[in-house]
Amino acid sequence: MILNDYPWLSQPYQQLASGIINKRSHHALLINYVQGSGENKFISKLASRLLCQCSQQLEACLSCHSCQLFLAHHHPDYYVITNEQDKLSIGINQIRNISSKVYEKSQQGGNKVIWIKHAGLMTEAAANALLKTLEEPPQNTYFILSDEHNSQLLPTIHSRCFSYFLPVPKLEQSIRWLKKTHNQQCSDNELASALLLSENAPLRAAVLLAPEKWQERKAFCDHLLDAIPQNNYWQLAKTFNNEDFIERIVWFCALLSDALKAKQKVGRFIVNRDQVSLVRLLATKSNEKLCALYNLWLQARNQLLTVTGLNKELIIYNVLAQSELISETKS
Template sequence: MIFNTYPWLKLPFEQLADMIVNHRAHHALLINYIQGSGEEELINLLVNRLICQSSQQLQPCGQCHSCQLLLSQHHPDYYLITNEQGKQSISIDQIRSISTKVYEKSQQGGNKVIWIKHAALMTEAAANALLKTLEEPPENTYFILSDEHNSQLLPTIHSRCFSYFLAVPELEESINWLKKQHSHSYSDNELATALLLSENAPLNAAILLQPEKWQQRKLFCEKLLELLPENNFWQLAKTFNNEDFLERITWFCALLGDALKAKQKVGRYIVNRDQVPLVRFIATKSHDEITSLYQLWSQARKVLLSVAGLNKELMVYNVLAQSQLIGYQK
């Protein structure tokens, strides 16, 4: 069962499923989450509960014809909408198509369920088209919209939904869970670091802790400790390819943030608990230098996340060149 694998999902599911069982479920549920907190597993189970036609309990029966159709991914009354491959947005045509279908009679005689994944990717026109359906929802039709907690969904859509935030588990619970997932031996400081670098999302932390990925981070930190005393940022380019740049930016920004905490004597709040010597060295630089580097790298991260089709190689060398200049200005 899902709760044996992801125990922190039990309470959120029970809270939401209770509304379904007691006929209090809102026709439009908006789930916000931190990526890697088990959001897909939770939503798939909620979809199953809405589709199930036999269970009187919180959990779906898993045995009825509707459950079996869903399991085989052929249920005619369940629709999943997300951006199509190679596209950056959910189009108005996708929403219009689903809006037409939901007003038709249920083929299995039960609920119709529409999951709009990454809902903030809807174009404004698509969101407005959906709004009309949400204002006058068809009978026995349920929409689940989901997206990350910091996504920008139109306020008009937000106001038509029942909002639910899927919280990540407590740090200690996540550390215990990670210990069970990894045969490789990690210290508590390493496990805590992986979680803090992943916004406390256990599934993302588990990915970061895969031996090859974790070794890449260790080598990156070792290279920083070697090159930063000489302000030799150019050599960092050898430690990653263009596709890794976003990840390395995230790691370096976390280290810079930790150095600023150390300078403010609040080192107990640092993220990189397994890299204390590196954090302490960075903290020997001036406050202005650390802040300038943080602003430069975090701005590059923001651009990479928001602008498609960038020349990543050019951006890498531009950031490294500007980083060297900041060091020379100290």
């Protein structure tokens, strides 16, 4: 069975692999995904099929010399490009180096495959350098560009690629998969909460549901239950360190959003289904205060993600202090 471990990817794989069999595969494929939906395994399997020299089926044969090289991670016609360690972007030299190689003869006499991971990290110069290659692609050469669904790529790159969004499974299918593959005892509400907090990406939800991480979230929510009535947001600081703060922002903003949904009587769309009492507590605040808190924490997240050299500790303390100022008057 195709991609048996991740059954929700079987149909997307069949769609793209059919193009390979029928010689209709586009030379440049842009795959957007939700992180944690099995994207790496999916793309790796697609690349292996492009490189296989014997199979006439949807899947690679795994037996020919080309497949054996791929499985051993030594295929000379397979290139994976991503940002180098300690660098936040893919530079023009990386693209120039690969562009020169793709015009060389295939060492195995078959296809060449170039996978550019996190393609949105390419600098503008790098993207423009790649564009020249995409406009005049070498024969039997396939590019796979991949990145999260909200990444930024030059429109000119988009126009040269066949774009494909890798779907996530439905919530019910994801819950069944988590129950089957993870032994820890979680309620359906807990499983649903983890999935909804993870954009319904099963692998990402599984990481969140790991006992230590899930306990961290529970502790954060428990501290919120104490902090909100007392308006003592400072006590939240003991539930995380500087590196965890962005994750806590995501959790808190989801709770604030749920409180707004509850006030609008659309509780069926609530994300934190295992924290109903906390959502109800937050919903006692006015819409103005909920929105002010949401914007405050979200702004801190954007600063931490986009501005280098910030004193993270000061950002955190400011957010906690401002949260108390917003909440100190009666709702």
